[in-house]
Amino acid sequence: MPLALGLDLGGTNLRAAAIDAGSGALAAVRKVHHADRRPGAVVDAAARAVREAADAAGMTGFSAVGVGLAGQCLGSTGLVLNAPNLGWRDVPFGELLGRALGARVRVANDLSAAALGEHRFGAARGVEDAVLLFAGSGVGAGLVLGGRLHEGAGGVAGEVGHVKVRPRPGTAERRCGCGQLSCLEAYAGGHAIAARVREDRAAGRAPGLLGAPGGDPAGAGPAEVEAACAAGDRYAAALWEEVAELLGDAAANLVTLLNPSRLILGGGLLLGGTRLQALVRARLAARVSASAARSLVVVEAALGDDAGVVGAALLAV
Ligand SMILES: [Zn+2]
Structure with missing residues (x-):
């Protein structure tokens, strides 16, 4: 099955993973502690982690990355309205990460992302x-x-x-x-x-x-x-x-x-x-x-x- 790239971005840690889109199995994971919460620093750390996860999973290239982030996000635009754990307001994270990776980036609230994961592969499978x-x-x-x-x-x-x-x-x-x-x-x-x-x-x-x-x-x-x-x-x-x-x-x-x-x-x-x-x-x-x-x-x-x-x-x- 094709591999897909996801990023889970919290206030102090981020996790990038390549997953098997057919089974939900993690093919490669990179976890990074990001002490510097400024958007530019987080974008750099996130882009590096995503690239490393893709390389570790043997992906030759990618065109899209999904992001779950603890905060309020205008998903369609990648704009983070308010993320208290990161101290962010109105940060165009999707656009910044997309530019850094040369890929399409889709951003959602982390619990929305978790609900989607549970729906496809976990406790709500099939409903x-x-x-x-x-x-x-x-x-x-x-x-x-x-x-x-x-x-x-x-x-x-x-x-x-x-x-x-x-x-x-x-x-x-x-x-x-x-x-x-x-x-x-x-x-x-x-x-x-x-x-x-x-x-x-x-x-x-x-x-x-x-x-x-x-x-x-x-x-x-x-x-x-x-x-x-x-x-x-x-x-x-x-x-x-x-x-x-x-x-x-x-x-x-x-x-x-x-x-x-x-x-x-x-x-x-x-x-x-x-x-x-x-x-x-x-x-x-x-x-x-x-x-x-x-x-x-x-x-x-x-x-x-x-x-x-x-x-x-x-x-x-
Ligand atoms: Zn409140």
Whole structure:
């Protein structure tokens, strides 16, 4: 089968891969840490990694590259509107990388790319309508509707991390990285959870949370909350109940609105059969439209870290 080239671009690391477009298998991978986040430096590092992956896979030439990027992208133009992890606003990344490589470049949000990868080769293989709900350091979704990636009119569909939620009474209103108040991500994203735990520990509200083992005593994040919850800590259990209400409602709303046959759970907060995942599933079951739930199967993402780069390569096909 023909090989396709994909690039998964994060805030500090990028991964370029040549994949077999028929099976999704990775033929060659180049992973690069990019300390310099300026667009020119990232374009140089990305172009080098893509060329090396193509060479390593034995490709004699290429005309297209797909990119999945953590940020809001106008996919049709390759313009990155806003990528907080990279500190970019209105960067014509697709055009710059295209010029550097002498190839056509298609850019999409990383979760859109991951949803495409899961749809073709992973947890949503063979279904027409699938939603990927991701909860890691941030919260977002990728949508495949009618067998096609759905990116919306401006390329920013699926930004479920920025839908507005009402937390429990007594929980302070929190500002999101996007600048607005009361976004889901400001309560249920990993960075936000870590910030909240820091505040609660400083205020003596989380006596059972001791911080990361062997590390920074202030560094208690989602993994420590998950472990404390499993050990019976009441603060951790209450926090997970609250986060699960918000994530579970968001999942239920997505399913009620879009009626997918697969809801794919991804990201560190939801992968690996966590307690949080079980709570989110229970909340989803209680809150989703019963009619939409009839055709729904909830599964964990199958491709792991590879979903983004595999989906990115599919964008180029
Ligand atoms: Zn937001």
